[in-house]
Amino acid sequence: xxxxxxxxxxxxxxxxxxxxxxxxxxxxxxxxxxxxxxxxxxxxxxxxxxxxxxxxxxxxxxxxxxxxxxxxxxxxxxxxxxxxxxxxxxxxxxxxxxxxxxxxxxxxxxxxxxxxxxxxxxxx
Amino acid sequence: xxxxxxxxxxxxxxxxxxxxxxxxxxxxxxxxxxxxxxxxxxxxxxxxxxxxxxxxxxxxxxxxxxxxxxxxxxxxxxxxxxxxxxxxxxxxxxxxxxxxxxxxxxxxxxxxxxxxxxxxxxxx
Numbered sequence: 279x280x281x282x283x284x285x286x287x288x289x290x291x292x293x294x295x296x297x298x299x300x301x302x303x304x305x306x307x308x309x310x311x312x313x314x315x316x317x318x319x320x321x322x323x324x325x326x327x328x329x330x331x332x333x334x335x336x337x338x339x340x341x342x343x344x345x346x347x348x349x350x351x352x353x354x355x356x357x358x359x360x361x362x363x364x365x366x367x368x369x370x371x372x373x374x375x376x377x378x379x380x381x382x383x384x385x386x387x388x389x390x391x392x393x394x395x396x397x398x399x400x401x402x
Numbered sequence: 403x404x405x406x407x408x409x410x411x412x413x414x415x416x417x418x419x420x421x422x423x424x425x426x427x428x429x430x431x432x433x434x435x436x437x438x439x440x441x442x443x444x445x446x447x448x449x450x451x452x453x454x455x456x457x458x459x460x461x462x463x464x465x466x467x468x469x470x471x472x473x474x475x476x477x478x479x480x481x482x483x484x485x486x487x488x489x490x491x492x493x494x495x496x497x498x499x500x501x502x503x504x505x506x507x508x509x510x511x512x513x514x515x516x517x518x519x520x521x522x523x524x525x526x
Contacts, residue, residue: 287440289447290456303457311459312440316411323413332414333427335435337466
């Protein structure tokens with residue numbers, strides 16, 4: 279899965295070539311950080327919390343990959359809603375400010391970011 | 403390609419379901435922003451500039467998706483190196499601070515972010 283993603287989207291030697299990865303600063307194959315991001319976010323989408331109300335995202339901030347994800351690792355996501363901002367101009371929606379942490383099987387952070395989620399809102 | 407990525411990584415209705423997308427705030431199918439990110443970055447990797455010297459990235463900041471990418475759109479990337487920071491502790495490497503713009507066929511920004519690229523460095 280790491281190689282498949284790397285071939286399509288991030289063909290850097292340490293994501294794609296086991297021998298080159300061994301010789302790299304990572305000492306072995308690591309997953310593309312974009313794959314970690316997409317999979318971690320998917321775990322969140324699969325919860326279904328936003329299935330009916332998600333309206334996409336304008337962006338995110340302070341994305342960090344503090345540790346690599348390696349073959350065989352298991353990752354999970356923790357999302358905290360840090361702030362709720364009802365839209366002033368459109369009463370049917372609002373913005374959720376979020377803090378996302380993606381952790382490996384040892385409980386270590388492999389990725390963190392601060393996100394924004396546009397969502398539908400019940401009439402106040 | 404939009405649907406394939408959405409199925410694997412970002413199964414939100416406006417990325418995956420043409421009819422649901424029509425009824426959404428986007429008025430039609432749009433690509434996952436993570437796909438735009440991965441493809442835009444791939445275009446940059448394919449230039450080969452970092453083939454021999456790329457050492458990965460610790461993260462990125464101020465990621466924004468100002469406009470959606472729709473089926474049939476063509477995107478390209480522009481990366482500007484905004485700052486060079488030689489490592490103080492490790493003379494064989496340094497950090498490039500970058501500004502990435504991903505544009506559609508009308509020259510409109512569909513994604514921007516400020517990136518960091520760890521790279522190998524020639525002895526000074």
